[in-house]
Amino acid sequence: MKIVLLGPNGQLGWELRRSLAPLGEVIALERGGAGDPRCGDLARPHDLSATLRALKPAVVVNAAAYTAVDKAESEPELAARVNAQGPGRIAEVLSEWNGWLLHYSTDYVFDGSGDRPRDEAAPTGPQSVYGRTKLEGEQAIRASGCRHLILRTSWVHAARGGNFAKTMLRLAAQRTALDVVNDQIGAPTGADLLADVSAHVLRTALANPSVAGTYHACASGETSWWAYARHVVAWGHRVGLKLETTVDQVRGIPSAAYPTPARRPLNSRLDTGKLRSTFGLQLPDWQAGVDRMLDEVRPALFLPTAP
Secondary structure (H helix, E strand, O other), X not given: OEEEEEOOOOHHHHHHHHXXXXXXXXXXXXXXXXXXXXXXXXXXXXXXXXXXXXXXXXXXXXXXXXXXXXXXXXXXXXXXXXXXXXXXXXXXXXXXXOOEEEEEEEHXXXXXXXXXXXXXXXXXXXXXXXXXXXHHHHHHHHHHOOEEEEEEEOOEEOOOOOOHHHHHHHHHOOOOOEEEEOOOEEOOEEHHXXXXXXXXXXXXXHHOHHHOEEEEOOOEOOEEHHHHHHHHHHHHHHOOOOOOOOHHHEEEEOHHXXXXXXXXXXXXXXXXXXXXHHHOOOOOEHHHHHHHHHHHHHHHXXXXXXX
């Protein structure tokens, strides 16, 4: 079975290379340049469609997206091509031979109001260009009639590349205090967990197409960015990192005190009950995933610095 993976070098894509390998031949498609016969660029739908028709995979796993949330406010057309039109075109092509599309979406499709976890049937209401284009991508996939799985997730982190935890440790090594937003609530979710969940749900769907649809997939529990930062700084002190900031010096501030071009949802809680019951999964607490990621990057954090 051929599985085309888009976005293979991102945080999630890198983990998917591993988790999808037992299911079939994974063809990792990078964006490709002009004249490249294989195109994995969502912003070039014609070339991408031609590549998919030539390969005719049983499954496309789309881990590519326009994820620069603030920059999207000034590049709405590009964000729409990548997040909405591209996935829609993939779905249309796959419907020609009844192929499957596994696609990732986000808590940003909701308006962020309230304080309860939202399930898959909750009304959407994106407050940013990024959220709107991701929702449009979902809608285009559903409208295509393609067999699909859409996994909405939140606050993805990985050992590979940059992430919030690494940033907090870097800043804590330089500053005596940190101000971190404390009124946005969600669940930090490891790319490794999301990749393993993806392989499991895809394997189930291939055997039982009735499970196609949209699911919420994130780690268990909830936290704020402020509490997340305190957890990370506490870990740093526990393992012996030289940090200037103590846990008590990580101060909480409201989102209004840290304005950004794109509006972030205050409530990013996602109800994962449908995913867990349909696929028989248990999702670990967010702390376990963060600690595992930190332990993985720990050797690099102890590299000597220049005098």
